[in-house]
Amino acid sequence: MVVVVVVALVVILGPMLAQQRGRNVASQTRVTVKSSRMSDGAGKTTSSGNADAAASSTQPRVGRATDATSSQDTYQYAVGVGDFEDTTYRGYGVDEPASITINAAQGASYNHILTIVYPQDSPDPPMVTKVGAEIQQGPTTEFRLFSGHGNDEEIRTVKANTQVNVVTAIATDNGPADDGARYVGERFYLFYNVHGTLSLATPNFAGNVTEDQFDVKAEYVQE
Numbered sequence: 405m406v407v408v409v410v411v412a413l414v415v416i417l418g419p420m421l422a423q424q425r426g427r428n429v430a431s432q433t434r435v436t437v438k439s440s441r442m443s444d445g446a447g448k449t450t451s452s453g454n455a456d457a458a459a460s461s462t463q464p465r466v467g468r469a470t471d472a473t474s475s476q477d478t479y480q481y482a483v484g485v486g487d488f489e490d491t492t493y494r495g496y497g498v499d500e501p502a503s504i505t506i507n508a509a510q511g512a513s514y515n516h517i518l519t520i521v522y523p524q525d526s527p528d529p530p531m532v533t534k535v536g537a538e539i540q541q542g543p544t545t546e547f548r549l550f551s552g553h554g555n556d557e558e559i560r561t562v563k564a565n566t567q568v569n570v571v572t573a574i575a576t577d578n579g580p581a582d583d584g585a586r587y588v589g590e591r592f593y594l595f596y597n598v599h600g601t602l603s604l605a606t607p608n609f610a611g612n613v614t615e616d617q618f619d620v621k622a623e624y625v626q627e
Contacts, residue, residue, distance in 0.1 A: 479541045482565040483594040488539070488602060493624035496553045499610040502530065504624055506568075506604075511536050513571045520587070534574040535584040537592075542567045545593065549605055552623035559620055562605065568592035593621075602626040 492505040505519040514536030521530045546563045569591050573584030593605040604624040613620065 479544075479565040481544060481563050481595055482541050483596060483602060485539075488566075488594055491602060492627045493602070493604040494553070494627050495622065495624045497550065497608075497610055497622055499612065500622060501609065501624075503627075504604060504606070506537075506539075509536070511572070514538050516568075517574065518568070518570070518587075520584070531583065532576055533584045533587070534576050535570045535587050536572040536574055538567075538569045538571055539594075540567055540569070541565050547593070547605065548617075548620045549623050550608065550620055552603065552625040559617075562593075562595060562603075564593040564595040564605065566594040568594060568604070597625065 488506055489508050490506070492503050494503050495501050501520045501522045503521045505521075507517050507519070508515065509517040511517075516537050516539050518535050518537050520533040520535065522533065542565060544563055544565055545567075546561060548559055549562050551557050551560055570584075570587045570589065573588055576583070590607055595603055595605065597603040603626065605621040606624065608617075608620060608622045610622070
């Protein structure tokens with residue numbers, strides 16, 4: 405009799421227990437899946453953030469800072485545009501211009517006008533010549549220079565990037581454009597001198613030198 409009752413209970417309760425176990429497994433499976441998804445989402449965010457940081461640290465940055473550094477390295481002796489606008493440079497040699505002034509002016513082939521007052525010492529009224537020049541940055545150029553006023557060395561070596569390329573002569577009230585023809589094709593240079601002001605280097609227009617100094621330029625110092 406007891407055996408029959410136990411068998412009956414197994415027959416009745418067995419399916420119910422199996423069904424309950426299935427529900428528990430399903431419930432555990434759902435919790436595990438949900439937990440896994442939350443982990444993936446956080447993992448992606450963290451992984452993405454780390455990947456961006458890694459890329460940022462390993463890939464070269466290209467932008468204003470890099471461009472500025474590159475430009476500075478290329479033109480390390482360059483003179484800023486704001487520093488030479490409307491400036492005058494005084495000559496101190498014999499038989500050379502008394503002064504050269506640089507002013508901004510837009511022409512067909514130039515962006516500045518140079519006003520050259522000549523000669524240095526004369527009882528006659530000064531001759532004023534104007535030429536158009538394209539001022540731009542170029543490769544570093546090294547040259548020898550007759551030192552102007554305030555520089556102790558007679559001849560020194562200078563490096564410069566800022567080119568003043570004379571491209572055309574301009575007529576003035578004091579004379580025709582031909583007066584400036586002698587300067588067309590010449591290249592002057594602007595640079596910062598040891599006194600913190602600017603200097604303008606030009607060919608030695610006086611020409612009163614020996615053959616071994618034909619390459620030496622003349623220095624005009626900012627007033």
